[in-house]
Amino acid sequence: MALVTTYSQKRKEKSIDWLTIMNEGMKVLVATEKPFAKAAVDGIREIVEKAGYELALLEKYTDRQQLLDAVADADALIIRSDKVTAEVVDAAKKLKIVVRAGAGYDNVDLAACTARGIVVMNTPGQNSNAVAELALGMMIYMSRNQFTPGTGHEIHGKKLGIHAYGNVGRIVGRYAKALGMKVCAFDPFTDPKVFECDDVETVGSVEALYSSCDYISVHIPATEQTKKSLNYDLLSKLPKGAVVVNTARKEVVDEEGLMKVLSEREDLKYVTDIAADNQAALNEKFGKRVFATPKKMGAETAEANINAGLAAARQIVEFFVNGDRKFQVNK
Ligand code: 3PG
Numbered sequence: 001m002a003l004v005t006t007y008s009q010k011r012k013e014k015s016i017d018w019l020t021i022m023n024e025g026m027k028v029l030v031a032t033e034k035p036f037a038k039a040a041v042d043g044i045r046e047i048v049e050k051a052g053y054e055l056a057l058l059e060k061y062t063d064r065q066q067l068l069d070a071v072a073d074a075d076a077l078i079i080r081s082d083k084v085t086a087e088v089v090d091a092a093k094k095l096k097i098v099v100r101a102g103a104g105y106d107n108v109d110l111a112a113c114t115a116r117g118i119v120v121m122n123t124p125g126q127n128s129n130a131v132a133e134l135a136l137g138m139m140i141y142m143s144r145n146q147f148t149p150g151t152g153h154e155i156h157g158k159k160l161g162i163h164a165y166g167n168v169g170r171i172v173g174r175y176a177k178a179l180g181m182k183v184c185a186f187d188p189f190t191d192p193k194v195f196e197c198d199d200v201e202t203v204g205s206v207e208a209l210y211s212s213c214d215y216i217s218v219h220i221p222a223t224e225q226t227k228k229s230l231n232y233d234l235l236s237k238l239p240k241g242a243v244v245v246n247t248a249r250k251e252v253v254d255e256e257g258l259m260k261v262l263s264e265r266e267d268l269k270y271v272t273d274i275a276a277d278n279q280a281a282l283n284e285k286f287g288k289r290v291f292a293t294p295k296k297m298g299a300e301t302a303e304a305n306i307n308a309g310l311a312a313a314r315q316i317v318e319f320f321v322n323g324d325r326k327f328q329v330n331k
Contacts, residue, residue: 026053027094028316029074030309031067031082034295035059036101037302040309044078047313051321071095076320078312079107081296086112099315099327101308102127102299103167104249106222110330119319121327123311125167127304131273132171134298135217135247136179138271138291142243146288153241156180161213163206165190168247169219173200176217184213211237215245222249232257238268246272247298262286273298 028048030041041057048055058070064087071077071092077084078099089095089112097119100108105122113120139160144152160176162169165187173183184201186209195202203209206229210216216238220226231254235244246253255278262268262282268289275292276282282290299308318324325331 026075026320027056027073028053028076028078028313029056029058029070030078031058031061031070032078032080033059033061033082034080034300036080036305036309039302040305043306043310044313047310047317051317053317053320076316078309078316080299081107084108084113089113089116089118092118097121097316097319099123099312101312104221105329106249106251114330118330119325119328120330121312121315121319121325122329123308123315123327126308126311127299127301128167128171130301130304131168131247131298132175133301134273135168135172135245136175138245138247138273139215139217139243142245142269142271142291146291148288155215158182158214159184159212161186161203161209161216162200162219163187163209163216164219164221164248165194165200166219169217170194170198172217172219173198181215184209206234207237210234211239214239214241215243218244218246218248218252220248220252222251227251228254228257230254230258232260235261235268236265238265241267243269243271246270246274248274250274250276258282259285262289 030044045055056070056074058066061067067088068091071088073094074092075094076097077092077095078101080101084098084107086109089109095118098108098113100122103122103124105120108120110120139155141147143155157180159182162173162183162185165185169185173185176183184203185195186203186206203212218230230252235257250272253276255276258270259278259282262270271291273293274296279292315327
């Protein structure tokens with residue numbers, strides 16, 4: 001009763017709605033080493049503040065301690081590729097939910113979060129179009145010798161192998177078909193009806209995919225099973241002149257294997273949105289046959305930032321208000 005009286009008094013005094021009063025003191029931290037576009041931050045702020053929470057922003061941080069300090073009083077956290085380690089979880093004593101504004105959540109220590117009862121979510125599909133467009137752009141960029149003068153190739157009529165047919169892979173396939181490519185996919189986790197519906201050919205093994213396609217677009221997550229799975233044996237199966245496009249994760253590539261196969265096969269090319277640890281050596285040795293973006297930019301569009309950022313903010317509000325856990329990944 002006393003609590004109700006306090007709320008109604010506050011309501012009268014401040015003339016703010018009940019949700020604001022209920023949520024007073026709750027803090028949502030947006031911690032992005034690689035910041036969202038301003039429009040996305042504005043949208044996140046609007047959603048968060050309308051729900052009665054406070055928004056805190058930590059952008060372009062350079063020191064891990066800044067993140068550790070910022071999470072100390074946060075109830076909810078929105079991140080991109082920012083690493084939520086056990087140390088971060090330990091420093092975040094009030095944290096109840098982490099939303100990775102994006103698809104891959106390999107940057108979050110799920111075990112540490114689960115142990116503390118912290119809900120972890122992603123925002124699947126929200127930045128897929130941006131990543132798919134980049135994958136297509138990279139294919140063309142490599143086919144035209146990184147836009148250096150000289151004769152290149154067209155992608156029209158060539159065969160594209162999509163390695164994992166999730167949200168991004170599916171869009172890549174659709175766009176590639178529109179550009180006149182033949183599209184083939186390998187994904188044992190996708191319902192065969194999806195391939196039928198999209199009229200996309202499938203193969204029964206990853207080896208069959210790599211040995212039959214002129215371009216490979218990689219969309220697998222980094223897991224214990226997939227790490228270093230693009231190894232020498234698999235890459236050696238590529239047909240003459242093939243191009244591997246990686247907009248997924250660097251961890252899925254066995255870098256020594258890649259180095260070896262590129263040394264032995266002068267016809268192969270590798271382009272990535274996530275520089276390999278040995279990228280400098282790759283660049284020096286293979287020149288225009290390899291390329292890495294200076295910083296991961298697949299999801300670096302205003303549209304993707306807005307889609308993923310606002311979805312993250314909405315998911316946090318839905319979680320606190322209605323207990324909605326639809327996108328929880330640590331169940
Ligand atoms: C993702 O997993 O959604 C992408 O890799 C985007 O990552 P980013 O938010 O760090 O750009």
